[in-house]
Amino acid sequence: MSKGFDVILRNGILVCPDGVKKADVAVCDEKIVEIAEEISGDAKEIIDATGNYVFPGTTDGHVHFNDPGRTDWETITTGSSALAAGGGVAYFDMPLNCSPCTLDAKNFNAKLAVAQKDSLVDYGFWGGLTPQNLDKLEELAECGVIGFKAFSCNSGIDEFERMDDFTALVGMEKLAKLGLPLMVHCENNEITRDLTSIALSNNKTTVRDYFAARPPITEIENVSRMISLAEETGCKLIIAHISTAKAIELVTQARSRGVDVCCETIGHYLILTDDDVERMGTVAKCSPPIRNTENQTKMWAKLLNGEITFVSSDHSPCDPKLKDGEFLKVWGGISACQTTLPALLTHACHNRKVALEDIAKLTSQNVNEIFNIQGKGKIALGYEGDFALVDLNKEFILQAESLFYKHQVSPYVGDRFRGTVTQTILRGTTIFKDGKIVSKPIGRHLRPNL
Ligand SMILES: NC(=O)N[C@H]1NC(=O)NC1=O
Ligand SMILES: [Zn+2]
Ligand SMILES: [Zn+2]
Structure with a gap:
């Protein structure tokens, strides 16, 4: 039987604690379950991360x-x-x-x-x-x-x-x-x-x-x-x-x-x-x-x-x-x-x-x-599927209209940045993509594990 994942993120360059590597990453039940050069199997959602660096969110x-x-x-x-x-x-x-x-x-x-x-x-x-x-x-x-x-x-x-x-x-x-x-x-x-x-x-x-x-x-x-x-x-x-x-x-x-x-x-x-x-x-x-x-x-x-x-x-x-x-x-x-x-x-x-x-x-x-928050903070097996996809060389000039703040004010408006966030994924769910919020509120309370 083929493995059924929730999400496979393919062809990204993963920013892992021990280094940067080109690999696929699979998420099941909100957690990272496999990291490999090429992951076989099906998934409900395949995300093509070609050309993107994948940071932990x-x-x-x-x-x-x-x-x-x-x-x-x-x-x-x-x-x-x-x-x-x-x-x-x-x-x-x-x-x-x-x-x-x-x-x-x-x-x-x-x-x-x-x-x-x-x-x-x-x-x-x-x-x-x-x-x-x-x-x-x-x-x-x-x-x-x-x-x-x-x-x-x-x-x-x-x-x-x-x-x-x-x-x-x-x-x-x-x-x-x-x-x-x-x-x-x-x-x-x-x-x-x-x-x-x-x-x-x-x-x-x-x-x-x-x-x-x-x-x-x-x-x-x-x-x-x-x-x-x-x-x-x-x-x-x-x-x-x-x-x-x-x-x-x-x-x-x-x-x-x-x-x-x-x-x-x-x-x-x-x-x-x-x-x-x-x-x-x-x-x-x-x-x-x-x-x-x-x-x-x-x-x-x-x-x-x-x-x-x-x-x-x-x-x-x-x-x-x-x-x-x-x-x-x-x-x-x-x-x-x-x-x-x-x-x-x-x-x-x-x-x-x-x-x-x-x-x-x-x-x-x-x-x-x-802060002893367990299961968050890195791209590693067993950790939550939290990712920020980044086009590292894509430049942008910050426009006030692109700010999601209540008041579109920032000292950086008009500044040139190099490194654009293209997609944000929280526990396997895409919440932001190509300049738009694409999810309902799905945030969860984090408590320290003491
Ligand atoms: N109350 C509050 O947010 N203070 C913050 N603002 C700031 O410039 N420094 C702070 O600590
Ligand atoms: Zn403060
Ligand atoms: Zn302060």
Whole structure:
């Protein structure tokens, strides 16, 4: 009897953990069941991947889809569609800027209900850690959060209070027991707060004034403080959107003495510079701010060295009206979840010769491993049939109309990319093809396997 598969993907060039190889891959019951030079047998669907590189579909470890509660900024429908259009099969949504924030089981369940109904791709949720919810960490862990997120400085959202040092210490002790990681937005609170208020009182609100109000030392100081707390408590620590080479060095040193710490960075810290932000304006405002070329060059060297564990989008959109005004005063956050993979193909693979396997690790495998998500993140037997098909040399210029975001805004509009996502497949089902979303929402909740 001939073997009947659900899907055979033929003639693609697979980006596997141990290298890149031309092979067929077969999926049955949502999982990869065979990888071979040529797979014989029937399938309900044959996909011809000739000329395409096949990456594991990406998992974006850091997005703000704002649903429920701020759906005029983004929704799970629009955000997950944009992600799929960029080769994404999963995301971990932040506990803010949705409303209510994800600070207890009740609010977690409200978000879960929206995602179960609307999410095109698979999803995990971050819980929040603030001074108000130290007694809710256990119930959030039971709900299945992938980790906890906290801000050392003002979060920009009133209901999401910053984590003072006491909360950091007690929270980390609790998370060490729960075996879940804490991700911290690391910028020193007092320095950013006071430099910002001095700038405001002197009417200094330009882009350069904003950079001056959040200098590199604010990140460097806070990363080292968080490492000390993690070292003492045994809590697993992830530095969010690291933006300075010096802070990465602190993480690497701590790791080498056995501290359980790693860092995430974001595409824009690797691609844009302070001069770009000055030219582009508020569309490229984020915190920590985008730094200078010298720092960026050093960050690339560290990425090539393996010192950065994963690359996310920190997709943090808003109503465009909130970007209209003086630089220092407007919303900080960049829309980017549709472009992370094409941006890395362009800037890492083509321009800096980063190996394709390493791009797959930074956008998929490492993220799933860090958060103990089983069966996702690589093209290997027994893993889920999650693929991003990429025409590696096909160029495109990003048009606003091709963005699936609620607001078709991005600092990359008008930029030339080399590396086009042609098709995205989630657990064997094609969800995006040739510029269009082609599936109903089929996303599923991802919980860590602890
Ligand atoms: N609240 C929120 O999304 N903040 C994000 N925006 C940004 O630029 N940095 C962040 O942490
Ligand atoms: Zn942040
Ligand atoms: Zn964020």
